[in-house]
Structure formats: C-alpha cells, structure tokens
Amino acid sequence: MDVTAYVVLSGILFTIGCVGVLIRRNAIVVFMCVELMLNASNLALVAFARQHGNLDGQIAAFFVMVVAAAEVVVGLAIIMTIFRTRRSASVDDASLLKY
Amino acid sequence: MDFIKPTIEYGDLWPLLVVFGVAAAGVLVEGFVPRAHRYVVQTCLAVAGVVVALVGTILVARDLDVLGDGAARGAIDVEGTIAVDGPALFIWGMLLVFGLGGALLFAERRLEGGVSAFAGQAAALPGTEAERQASTRGLEQTEVYPLMMFALGGMMLFAAANDLLTLFVALEVLSLPLYLLSGLARRRRLLSQEAALKYFMLGAFSSGFFLYGAALVYGFSGSMGFSEINEAVRDDVGNQTMLLIGMGMLAVGLLFKVGAVPFHAWTPDVYQGAPTAVTAFMAAGTKIAAFGAMLRLFYVAFGSDRWSWQPMLWIIAILTMFVGALVAIVQTDMKRMLAYSSVAHTGFLLTGVLGVQQASELADGEVTSLQAVLFYLVTYGFAVVGAFAVVTLVRDAGGEAGQFVRWRGIGRRSPLVAGVFAFFLLSMAGIPLTAGFVGKWAVFTVALAAGAWPVVIAAVLCSIIAVFFYVRVILLMFFEDDDVTAPGEVAAVTKPSVLTSATILVGVAATLVLGVVPGPVLDLAANAGQFVR
Numbered sequence: 001m002d003v004t005a006y007v008v009l010s011g012i013l014f015t016i017g018c019v020g021v022l023i024r025r026n027a028i029v030v031f032m033c034v035e036l037m038l039n040a041s042n043l044a045l046v047a048f049a050r051q052h053g054n055l056d057g058q059i060a061a062f063f064v065m066v067v068a069a070a071e072v073v074v075g076l077a078i079i080m081t082i083f084r085t086r087r088s089a090s091v092d093d094a095s096l097l098k099y
Numbered sequence: 100m101d102f103i104k105p106t107i108e109y110g111d112l113w114p115l116l117v118v119f120g121v122a123a124a125g126v127l128v129e130g131f132v133p134r135a136h137r138y139v140v141q142t143c144l145a146v147a148g149v150v151v152a153l154v155g156t157i158l159v160a161r162d163l164d165v166l167g168d169g170a171a172r173g174a175i176d177v178e179g180t181i182a183v184d185g186p187a188l189f190i191w192g193m194l195l196v197f198g199l200g201g202a203l204l205f206a207e208r209r210l211e212g213g214v215s216a217f218a219g220q221a222a223a224l225p226g227t228e229a230e231r232q233a234s235t236r237g238l239e240q241t242e243v244y245p246l247m248m249f250a251l252g253g254m255m256l257f258a259a260a261n262d263l264l265t266l267f268v269a270l271e272v273l274s275l276p277l278y279l280l281s282g283l284a285r286r287r288r289l290l291s292q293e294a295a296l297k298y299f300m301l302g303a304f305s306s307g308f309f310l311y312g313a314a315l316v317y318g319f320s321g322s323m324g325f326s327e328i329n330e331a332v333r334d335d336v337g338n339q340t341m342l343l344i345g346m347g348m349l350a351v352g353l354l355f356k357v358g359a360v361p362f363h364a365w366t367p368d369v370y371q372g373a374p375t376a377v378t379a380f381m382a383a384g385t386k387i388a389a390f391g392a393m394l395r396l397f398y399v400a401f402g403s404d405r406w407s408w409q410p411m412l413w414i415i416a417i418l419t420m421f422v423g424a425l426v427a428i429v430q431t432d433m434k435r436m437l438a439y440s441s442v443a444h445t446g447f448l449l450t451g452v453l454g455v456q457q458a459s460e461l462a463d464g465e466v467t468s469l470q471a472v473l474f475y476l477v478t479y480g481f482a483v484v485g486a487f488a489v490v491t492l493v494r495d496a497g498g499e500a501g502q503f504v505r506w507r508g509i510g511r512r513s514p515l516v517a518g519v520f521a522f523f524l525l526s527m528a529g530i531p532l533t534a535g536f537v538g539k540w541a542v543f544t545v546a547l548a549a550g551a552w553p554v555v556i557a558a559v560l561c562s563i564i565a566v567f568f569y570v571r572v573i574l575l576m577f578f579e580d581d582d583v584t585a586p587g588e589v590a591a592v593t594k595p596s597v598l599t600s601a602t603i604l605v606g607v608a609a610t611l612v613l614g615v616v617p618g619p620v621l622d623l624a625a626n627a628g629q630f631v632r
Contacts, residue, residue, distance in 0.1 A: 007318070014311055021304050030300060037307030041314045048318035056323050057314070060264045064310060067271045071303060074275045078282055078299050082292045084224055091300065094293040097368040099429075 006047035013040035027079045027089045108176040111183040114155035118252040121148030125245030141244040142206040153195040160188040171629040182261040185627030190258040190391040198251040200484045200602045201380030209596040217283045225288040246276040258391030262323040263313040281373035286498035294372025301365045309352025315345030325400040333403040356389035360419040370438035379487035383480040412453040420446030420561035432501045451542030454549040470624040471541035478534035485606025486523040500590035510577035513592035517576045526610045528569040534613035
C-alpha cells in the first residue's frame with residue numbers, strides 16, 4: 001500500500017503545530033500545538049509501520065500517547081500555577097528573566 | 100505474528116532498577132509516612148538508593164563480557180533496547196556521583212534557617228496568607244526527592260538507550276521531573292515559576308521535533324534499533340532525504356538538551372530561576388546524559404554516515420562556543436554567568452564529539468573522542484556542581500545574592516569560600532593544574548587529529564575569551580573595594596551544614612586530583628572501550 005498521502009498529511013499537521021507554537025500567545029494553545037506535533041508523529045509512525053509491514057511503529061505510537069498524557073499532567077500544572085499567580089496565561093507576560 | 104517472550108537481563112540492569120524503585124518508594128513514603136518524619140526518611144532513602152546503585156554499577160562493570168575483537172565490552176539487553184556497555188556504565192557512575200551531590204544539596208536545611216530551599220507548599224500563591232502560613236508552620240515539599248530520583252533514572256536510561264523509542268521515553272522521564280523541580284524555589288517564586296514555564300514549553304517543543312525525527316528515521320530504515328538503522332544507513336536503502344531530515348530533527352532534540360546554540364535560549368533563564376540545588380544537579384546530570392545519548396546515537400546508529408553530520412556539528416560547535424563565551428562577558432548575575440559559561444562548555448564538548456575517527460585511523464594509544472568527551476564531562480561535572488554549591492552560600496536577607504555587586508570583596512571577608520569558588524572558575528577556564536585543563540587538552544587533541552582544525556582554532560580563541568570573564572569574577576571577589584556600597588548591600592557567606600560542605604569538598608578534591616594526576620580516570624575511560632553495536 002502506498003502511504004505517501006498519510007506521510008504528507010502528517011507533515012502538514014506537524015507544520016501547523018510548529019507554526020502554532022511560534023505564533024500563538026496563550027500558553028494552553030501553545031501546548032495544544034505541541035500535542036498536535038506529537039500526534040503528527042504518531043500518524044507518521046503508524047503509516048511507516050504499515051509500509052514496512054512490522055509493528056515497531058504502532059507500538060511506538062502507544063508509548064507516545066502515554067508520554068503525551070504524562071506531559072499534559074506536568075504542563076497543565078505548571079501553566080495553572082503561573083496563571084494563578086499572574087492572572088494571565090500569555091507566554092509574552094512571563095518576561096522577568098531575560099538577556 | 101508470534102509473540103516472543105522478552106528476556107530481561109536483571110543482572111545487568113539492577114542499578115537502574117534500584118534508582119527507579121527508590122523513586123517509586125519515595126512516592127509511597129509521601130502517602131504513608133507522617134509529615135514530621137518525611138524529610139529524614141526521604142533523604143535517607145534517596146542517598147541510600149544512589150549509593151547502592153553506584154556500588155551496583157561498579158559490580159556490573161567488573162564483570163562485563165568482552166565482545167569480538169576486544170574493542171567493546173558489554174551486552175545489549177532487553178531485546179536490543181538497552182545497551183549496558185563500558186561507556187554506559189561510566190556515564191551511570193558519573194550520574195550517580197553527581198546525583199549523590201544533588202541529593203545532599205537538596206537536603207541542606209541550615210542555609211534557610213531550618214527549612215529546605217524548596218517551596219513549602221507549591222500550590223500556595225506567592226504573597227498570600229496561605230503561603231505565609233506554610234512558611235510559619237515550616238512546611239516542606241519532600242516530593243522533590245522522588246522527582247530527583249525519577250530524573251536520575253531517566254538520565255541513566257537516556258545514556259544507555261539503544262533504540263529510538265527507548266531514547267524518547269527516557270528523554271521525557273528525565274525532563275518532566277526537572278520541569279517541575281525548576282518551579283519549586285522557596286524564594287523568588289515568580290522567577291522560578293517563569294523558569295519552569297519556559298523550560299517546559301521549549302522542552303516540549305524540542306521533544307516534538309525529536310519524535311518526528313525518530314518517525315522519519317524509522318520510515319527510512321524500517322526499524323527503531325540503532326544497529327538496524329546503522330545497517331540501513333550503510334546499505335543506503337530507502338529515501339536519503341528522509342534520513343537527513345530525520346537525523347537533523349533528532350539532533351535538534353538532543354542539542355536542545357545539551358544547550359547548544361541556537362537551541363540554548365532556555366539555559367540562562369532556567370539556570371537562574373530554578374532553585375540552585377536543582378540547577379547544580381541539572382547542569383551536571385542533563386549534560387552528561389544528553390552527551391551520552393548523542394554520542395551513542397551518532398556513533399552507533401549514524402556512524403557510517405558521519406560525513407553528513409560532522410559539518411553540521413562543526414558549525415554548531417563554533418557558534419556555541421562564541422555565543423556562550425561572548426554573552427557571558429556582559430552578565431551581571433552569577434548564576435546567569437555560569438549558565439552562559441555552560442553553553443560555552445557545550446561547544447567544547449561538541450568539539451570532542453566531532454573528533455570521531457575510524458578505529459583504523461587512530462594511532463596506537465591515542466585518545467579516542469569518546470574517551471575525551473567522557474573525561475571532559477567528569478571534570479566539568481565536579482566543577483559545576485561545586486560552583487553552584489558555593490553560590491547557595493552567598494546570601495543576604497532576601498535569600499541568595501546572585502548579583503555581581505553583592506559579591507564585591509567577599510574574598511577578603513571569607514577567603515576560604517571565595518578561594519574555593521575561584522578554584523572552580525579556574526578549572527572551568529582550563530588553567531593548568533586543574534581538571535579543566537586536561538579535559539580541554541583531550542577534546543582539542545581529538546578534534547585536531549580528526550582534521551577539524553578550524554573548530555580547534557575557534558575553541559582556543561573562546562577559551563581565551565572565557566578566561567577573561569572568569570578572572571573578572573575572581574578580581575571582583577578579591578580586589579574590588581566593598582566600601583563604596585552601603586553596609587546592607589553586601590552579601591555574607593552563610594555557614595552551611597556538613598551536607599553542602601561535603602559536596603564542595605569532594606568537588607575541590609576531584610578537580611585538583613584530576614588536574615594533577617588525570618591518568619587513572621583517563622585509563623578508566625579508555626577501559627570503558629567503545630559502544631557495543
């Protein structure tokens with residue numbers, strides 16, 4: 001089976017996620033864009049697993065989902081503490097440390 | 100498809116399992132031990148776990164099997180996912196030694212007047228009644244010990260991972276606890292939380308790149324294992340463009356972790372904002388683990404394609420050294436200056452990494468690039484843990500005093516502490532008779548032998564620039580007048596408990612011994628041999 005279309009789609013999703021991280025200001029949205037990048041990788045892994053006819057990529061996709069869930073726990077905890085302190089989730093506002 | 104029962108070599112892996120076991124036990128202690136006893140139980144558990152794992156690493160290292168022609172010792176365990184070989188065990192040893200130092204610094208309570216350097220209650224907002232109550236009741240966050248042990252276990256796994264999936268999981272296991280630890284400072288909590296946010300956001304972004312790179316390399320080779328990837332690269336099967344893009348994206352993830360330019364932006368912010376004990380542990384540990392993983396990935400998996408990645412590392416090494424050294428000159432905060440100097444050290448280490456050659460090209464008894472990088476990591480680790488430990492001692496009423504003005508004339512009031520700090524700085528600058536000199540000499544030699552003379556010239560120039568900003572701090576401590584400032588503005592050296600003193604003492608002793616008689620440790624690194632393939 002030709003998986004090119006799936007790999008191209010995963011590339012598009014990854015790019016959307018990547019651009020989103022760079023241009024969005026809200027920490028939650030930035031974080032969602034990172035998750036989009038991870039999911040794009042999952043799609044690529046599963047597509048390549050299909051192409052090569054082995055299970056490595058599919059298993060990897062499961063591990064990535066678990067890791068992404070763990071990352072959500074840590075990430076939302078950090079974003080929430082900083083939101084409660086500053087009343088703002090904008091990544092531009094956190095600018096005490098610079099140069 | 101048949102399911103094959105995996106074999107797990109517990110005999111080789113038990114030091115790693117001890118560290119993870121202690122981390123999990125630490126979580127249970129949080130749940131079941133009364134608050135008053137947690138500090139003692141957690142500290143003892145963490146220290147005992149690290150010591151047992153260190154002894155275990157030495158025992159495992161003593162009876163490694165010699166493979167093939169004797170260049171490598173060790174075995175690839177757990178169905179090809181974890182390589183327990185000489186370099187991996189050497190790195191485990193280093194990580195556990197610096198992890199022990201980190202645990203002792205975490206446990207220091209005398210400097211803050213009876214409480215640890217971590218937030219009493221991380222959920223309480225800064226400047227509210229809840230936070231005041233937490234501090235008057237002397238609450239402590241003892242979860243930091245299990246978090247540190249998880250990070251340490253992740254670092255050990257990162258350096259031993261032999262396939263891309265294990266590498267990714269280890270990367271997250273080491274990073275996630277560090278994101279949380281950076282946000283837990285007791286003083287200056289806004290800075291600390293901001294450091295955690297920045298570290299987390301950029302870290303998650305870079306691990307996204309790392310994972311997509313892993314997917315592309317898997318697409319190229321059809322396997323996650325390093326040896327299978329190596330075969331695919333050598334036989335040139337599949338799409339070359341996909342391999343190159345994948346390799347580049349994997350490099351982004353790893354170069355972010357070591358703090359190489361242009362992925363260094365998090366380093367100064369996180370080093371400055373995080374609690375100093377965490378900074379000390381992270382500065383040594385993350386760098387060692389990430390360089391271990393980078394060496395294994397590029398030497399074992401992409402070794403036959405080194406003409407593709409060496410030019411990239413040339414440019415990054417030169418950029419990293421210059422940016423690190425030049426920006427460090429204009430810093431006015433001690434932790435930030437040390438952070439930029441650590442960026443410069445990443446550049447020196449990359450100089451060693453790109454000095455890889457075929458075994459046949461090496462003269463007899465010549466230092467290999469692996470050996471040089473491992474030795475440099477030892478010297479840098481001792482100096483950086485020691486230096487950050489000294490930074491925790493210089494304090495005023497508001498906590499640690501990082502500003503340069505506060506350090507004026509501290510050498511005349513506390514000559515011993517300032518002298519020790521100056522010694523660590525001289526080692527980082529690479530002055531002869533300190534460990535740093537031997538480390539620099541080793542990485543420069545291997546890069547020169549591999550024909551990377553432009554990088555070595557840049558490295559020598561940067562070493563000279565680096566001497567300038569290190570010596571400036573020494574002048575500040577010993578020769579600048581502190582009379583011009585008002586009495587309250589000068590920080591004093593607080594007397595630490597035996598925990599911090601021991602860490603600093605070991606750092607000084609190791610830096611001196613490695614500078615005067617580097618032979619034994621260089622031999623140990625040489626005996627570690629090559630990576631198993």
